[in-house]
Amino acid sequence: MSLYRKLELLLAGGLYYSGFVKLARWWTRRSGKKLILLCYHHASGGNLREHLVYLKRHYRLLHLEAALEELYQTTTKESGAKNKQTMLALTFDDGYHDLYTRGLPLARELQIPLTIFLIPGYIESGNRFWWQEPEYLLRHARVKEITLQNRTYHLDDAEERSSLLQTIDVCLRTAPSVKQREAFLETVRNALAVPSSTQQAEQEKELLPLQWSEVREMEDSQWISFGAHTMHHPTLAYLNDPAELQYEVRECRLALERQLGHPVRVFAYPIGKEGAFTERDRQAVKAATYAWAVTAIHGLNTPQTCPYLLHRIVVDVDQHWLMIAAKASGLWDFLVHPGRIPISALKNMFKWGKGKA
DSSP, X not given: OOHHHHHHHHHHHHHHHTTHHHHHHHHHHXXXXXXXXXXXXXXXXXXXXXXXXXHHHHSEEOOHHHHHHHHHOSOXXXXXXXXXXXXXXXXXXXXXXHIIIIIHHHHHHHTOOEEEEEOHHHHHHOOOOGGXXXXXXXXXXXXXXXXXXXXXXXXXXXXXXXXXXXXXXXXXXXXXSHHHHHHHHHHHHHHTTOOSSOOOOHHHHTTSBOOHHHHHHHHHTSSEEEEEOOSSOOOGGGOOOHHHHHHHHHHHHHHHHHHHSXXXXXXXXXXXXXXXXXXHHXXXXXXXXXXXXXXXXXXXXXXXSOTTSBOOEEOOTTSOHHHHHHHHHTHHHHHTOGGGSOHHHHHHHTOOSTTOO
């Protein structure tokens, strides 16, 4: 564990054992109806079980759609409402295979609902996700140098190798179309002389997309639900063609509904941070008849939160449960990263009274 991680853990432990996390949970519960959305990606390689045990003890865990229906319902039962634990939904982006091998057994064992946002194009192809490709290609390169965008990189030089990795990632992330992104990837693959069929290590298989048969089995368990995450995970803000934007957003919903046999009402913006999607993209999601859309913009949600700009708290499976406790309570970012919290969210923290935003 790095020194930075040790210091983080020390601070998180101090917040928890001093009682500040408990106080923050109480304040959130008393300050009106709230919904906390946690954003994970993986289920393996960390401490997910410890996270889930803690969260189940202190929050009311719901499937995402059920939580959103309750958040936005216009009538509520007054009796006992103030004593309810704050609603929380666990979401996982992209649909990695380890959600089947690790996430599903945990959900069944602990009886905790999880919601996974899927990318049908990758389920159908079985290919690695594009953001995994830069490191993969460099790891399997069979050349010692490459010229890309009029610059030559020497792979045996750590600094140049890191710069090349960043250049490839930026080009993929900002591609104006999925077709151009895939063409660029093929160019890099050929330049690095990476074999088209490289045997994958067992741990790499856990990073591949889920299969449709696994998706259906997970849903049949009643503990896993699914949302849409575009067909091929482009960064929506960079797409040039409005028709491609509409296809990525709408066809994803249709593909999932064909496989699952029921309406899919929730969408997650790829990457999801400010700058990764625009008002044009939000309108496209609304036009595709989704009821809600989640971002990766930090914050809690109230009945006044725009249903197409829902906040999530990004966490990682390899974090200690004490970090999850501090982050879910809102204390961590309030004290350590106050700049991440929108002004509106800060105002919400200090408004008092049932149903206030």
